[in-house]
Amino acid sequence: MKDTVEIDKSETQEWLDALASVVDREGENRARFLFNSLHSYSDKQGLNIARTFNTAHRNTIAVSDEPDYPGNLDIERKLRAAIRWNSIAMVVRANAKDKSIGGHLASYMSSSTLYEVGFNHFFKGSPTRCEGDLVYFQGHISPGIYARSYLEGRLSEEQLDRFRREVGGGGLPSYPHPYLMPDYWQFSTVSMGLGPIQAIYQARLMKYLHNRDLKPLGERKVWAFLGDGECDEVETLGALNLASREKLDNLIFVINCNLQRLDGPVRGNDRVMEELESSFLGSHWNVIKVVWGSGWDALLESDHDGRLQRLMNETVDGEYQNFKAQGGAYTRRHFFGKDPELLARVEHLSDQDIEELTRGGHDSLKIYAAYQKAVKTTNGKPTVILAHTVKGYGMGSEHGEADMEAHNIKTMELEGLKRLRDRFAIPVSDEQLKSGPMPYYRPGNDAPETDYLHARRTLLGGYLPARNTDHETLSIPALDDKVFTAQLKGTGERKISSTMAFVRVLTGLTKHKQLGERIVPIIPDEARTFGMEGMFRQLGIYAAGGQKYAPVDAGQIMYYREDIKGQILEEGITEAGAMASWIAAATSHANHGKMLIPFYIYYAMFGFQRIGDLAWAAGDMLTRGFMVGGTAGRTTINGEGLQHQDGHSHLMASAIPNCRTYDPTYGYEIAVIVQHGLKEMYERHKECFYYLTIMNENYAHPAMPDGAQEGIIRGMYLLQAGEDDQKTRVQLLGSGTILREAEAARELLLDFDVAADVWSVTSFNELRREALEYDRQRFMKPQEVYEKPWLTQALENRSGPVIAATDYMKLYADQVRAWVPNDYYVLGTDGFGRSDSREQLRAFFEVDRYYIAWMALVALCEKGEVSADIVEQAMNRFNIEPDRLSPLVS
């Protein structure tokens, strides 16, 4: 620490005076230039003098640089008061009826002014809902947004009374959920961290659309509001560099630094604003701090010796919380009181005055200055505004303001309500407060506030939030289009992987006249694994600044071509980022009025179990597009071992209600599924998205059997009928690569005079969903007759036990047991994977042809259809070791 000790004051003085004189005579820019020159000189000398990424704990924008406020402060204050009041009323009323309903008061109280300055002066709306700004609201402040919509007349009192009372329709969801309010909410922002990462990739998608001439960006901005506690989520800060690298000057983060999260302070022993400032500055964002309200201006102005500033810099967040929780007298004693000189400087202020020294995030003037600067800045960087606020602002220190438990307050006592009413001058009598539930308050239709509210929104283009529900319809080519026909014909003797079959379909789509430009392939650094590198040259990799170098493979046919008009989004190794990117593209129709067809192709294992929460949010946001899990199947991606071998993504995907999943084997299945998916989503406007797994094992793909199409979509079809003349029969079900083991088992069984019908099960998940609906109908209206589930219909006229085998956990195939009209046996890959040949792994997990055949014979033996001798013979022939350890535990 030697270098921080002052050893020569007069020398220091000379340097500081010199700098000050430059600022004084030549201005800030010249000072910055000199500073930068010093810095690059020290760099050249290898001096290793690090630039600090922190500034003093004060407003970034000097008082003298604050613009005039263009609004009517008095009216805006009244509006905020009414919105605050109603945001509390809806939560208090809901919990008065049922204490379990929940909701939050304190968070919106801390961010109300941050939103309202935005609503009155910045957030652009548009009649089409596809032209204005995109605002990612912090999830649990939704009552404040509903309360504003109520004043705007967009929501009724009845609707407010149905906050968190949604069953039966017409209620208001706890948090922003497009699924539950599709013409209102646009983005799911709970759980924490999903909002910021989505906002970054949304801003990037808008640049992509612009650069590809699909939709001009114009002045549109993406605003993301988040909590300071939320910044501990890796998703929140993990993609900051992408935002600066891609020069997302259309992106503004507003972080509500109320210094608290749920349990307590975000950084009690430190300063969260300081930490965030350095993270964002280090990631090359513009940082605008809004720390102190106007009340502090005079004190800071007269702080010539820097004593006050120093105290501000050194006070930790836990103390700052105390000052607001304990009030003015406490603040005098424990803040200013740390320095007698400062104590003297606030002598003229009453305790009340000190209490009313606000933080910047509650001061419209300071917020306006920051937003204005953020919107006008043209240095190509994204901007973050760090706004210092108080959790539960205005609730009063005895009623939750800056309270340690502020986050969880959802009810208010009479005294608290009275104080709140007085604080915000709400025209409600004591009587009204005492006699019934906390009343709502809406200024009359001809009140100046109401006029103002509508005038501002009209000027800004329309009301927010609002989601477009009037979507473009695309015309999808029929299955006999050349995009698909090659796959329907099969590959003859040629062996290819299902991945290659998929890539051919995808390539065909990108070349399609109408659809081509809408296809958005998104890859997290695995294109070569999937054999997609041919697309690099053909479609180009999106690069906002173009390609600035000659790629080393420039001479080759499939070189690494980057282009500002590139179509492929090559995301690099960030599954969360790639998924956020996919979500932005998969909701483009709702936010930009431009229907895109995104395909996110990734390592299946690093899909749902890695980005599961984003995938769930994708379902909520009514995404349309394809997720494609490559190198899928526990035994099929054989060499990569335990952490790479996916044997459960289908089970995870099945948890998302509007995700339709398929585990196809052959090229024609892929063609049928993709074509059907396109039709469902883009022509028929079904609110769903598709997940399919593709594999890297090579084999010959047959032509599509006649009449298979419906079964492929519904979940299963007869691939190969067994010999008619055999009376001993089994039904073999398989999916993915393991279907081929079932086909091979059929051959083995012929030697034992057993005939096998082989079924390709493209989706156990789809079979189960349909069957569950069938059961439910039967249960609801038992007197009526229903068509049986597809699965039951398929198997009920076939004899023999049913054996299913997949490359997934047994539960995947087991989930349809209730509707299998015969004995049912399931093989699967439960247990940790490991590296070996496919053959070895399939034997290890007991899903290979021998186990399938053996299981079939055991099943027949249990029915008395083959003898124990035969089973023993088979055991020897197939080298089955009955004493080996189960793969689940070995």
Added chain:
Amino acid sequence: MENDTITVTGHQIHAAPCVRMLARTLGVNLAEVEPSGLKERIVEEDVKNFVRHVMDERKRKSE
């Protein structure tokens, strides 16, 4: 944040650190020096000229 409490007072005078050091070593009050640089910046030559001028004055007086 070590320098927080040093007050910056010398900014009425526009001069680089090396010039300020020179003035301090020679005991020159920069406020008395005539600037010749852009935007009234005092350069090294100005300090030297000032000293030369003072010395000349003294010589002239003692003669």
